[in-house]
Amino acid sequence: MSWKKSSRSNGNGGNNCVEVYSISWNKSSRSNxxxxxxxxAKGTNEIxxxxxxxxxxxxxxxxxxxxxxxFLEGVxxxxxxx
Numbered sequence: 001m002s003w004k005k006s007s008r009s010n011g012n013g014g015n016n017c018v019e020v021y022s023i024s025w026n027k028s029s030r031s032n033x034x035x036x037x038x039x040x041a042k043g044t045n046e047i048x049x050x051x052x053x054x055x056x057x058x059x060x061x062x063x064x065x066x067x068x069x070x071f072l073e074g075v076x077x078x079x080x081x082x
Contacts, residue, residue: 023048 015052023041031037041048046069063071074080 027052059074 023043025039025041028038028040036051036053039050039052041050043062043066047063047065049063050056051058
């Protein structure tokens, strides 16, 4: 996640500008090529997860970093294997 300066802001480097908070989503390597995939983004204090079939307009799950770490450890230990 990062702040991006608006192209309409004044270019003198001062404080008279507008910035937008931008999230960088990462597509899962396990997603299929049809465009239906799961994406994850790292926020300042949270991990965000979404399903892209709603073209970014669907719900976003939010996890604390500790919750996400516990989930990843469970995956690595096979706790979710069918």
